[in-house]
Amino acid sequence: MKKAVFLDRDGVINEVLTHRVKFVNKPKDLYFLPGVPEAIKKLNDHFDYIFVVTNQGGVGLGFMTEKQLIKIHDFMIAELKKEGAIIQEAVYCAHKPKAGCECRKPGSKLIKDLANKYNINLGGSYMVGDTDTDIIAGKNAGTKGVFLGQSDPLADAVFPNLYSAVDWIVEDSNSLLGQ
Numbered sequence: 001m002k003k004a005v006f007l008d009r010d011g012v013i014n015e016v017l018t019h020r021v022k023f024v025n026k027p028k029d030l031y032f033l034p035g036v037p038e039a040i041k042k043l044n045d046h047f048d049y050i051f052v053v054t055n056q057g058g059v060g061l062g063f064m065t066e067k068q069l070i071k072i073h074d075f076m077i078a079e080l081k082k083e084g085a086i087i088q089e090a091v092y093c094a095h096k097p098k099a100g101c102e103c104r105k106p107g108s109k110l111i112k113d114l115a116n117k118y119n120i121n122l123g124g125s126y127m128v129g130d131t132d133t134d135i136i137a138g139k140n141a142g143t144k145g146v147f148l149g150q151s152d153p154l155a156d157a158v159f160p161n162l163y164s165a166v167d168w169i170v171e172d173s174n175s176l177l178g179q
Helices: 036-046 066-082 109-118 132-141 162-177
Strands: 004-007 049-055 089-093 126-129 144-148 157-159
Touching: 004 109, 036 049, 036 066, 036 162, 049 109, 066 089, 089 109, 109 132, 126 132, 126 162, 132 144, 144 162, 157 162
Parallel strands: 004 049, 004 126, 049 089, 126 144, 144 157
Antiparallel strands: none
């Protein structure tokens, strides 16, 4: 079985609610956070797959269309690829925040669906996010959780940003191989 890292998008890969951008509703609104391409590239060297798993309620709320969201993800994946950072696939929940669907994090359907599609061992995989819903989604799916921010009692590890988390993820993954 394969192993993967599942990344939330907003606040993990790109800026959101900053001086440059409030929300990412167009490709031109997507600004990578510092060190993100390098971090993903390093993860590519140690994991079979890197995925983006994101709640995008702006579609359900009418702030953008699903077609616009796909353009944003295509742009993000293409820009990262130029830096040698490969995202296998970006999946999303486009429902309204309180729709009660299974795919919206903290639900784990998107992660489990990717695991089934790509034959992923979730116990050897990681969910990285900047909200407790990201960590809960990963835990519900069976991954370890890495929180980006100040603290999260449910997370296996906490770091200020993706770049600083990568070495721990790689070392922890390698330690699982030795078990």
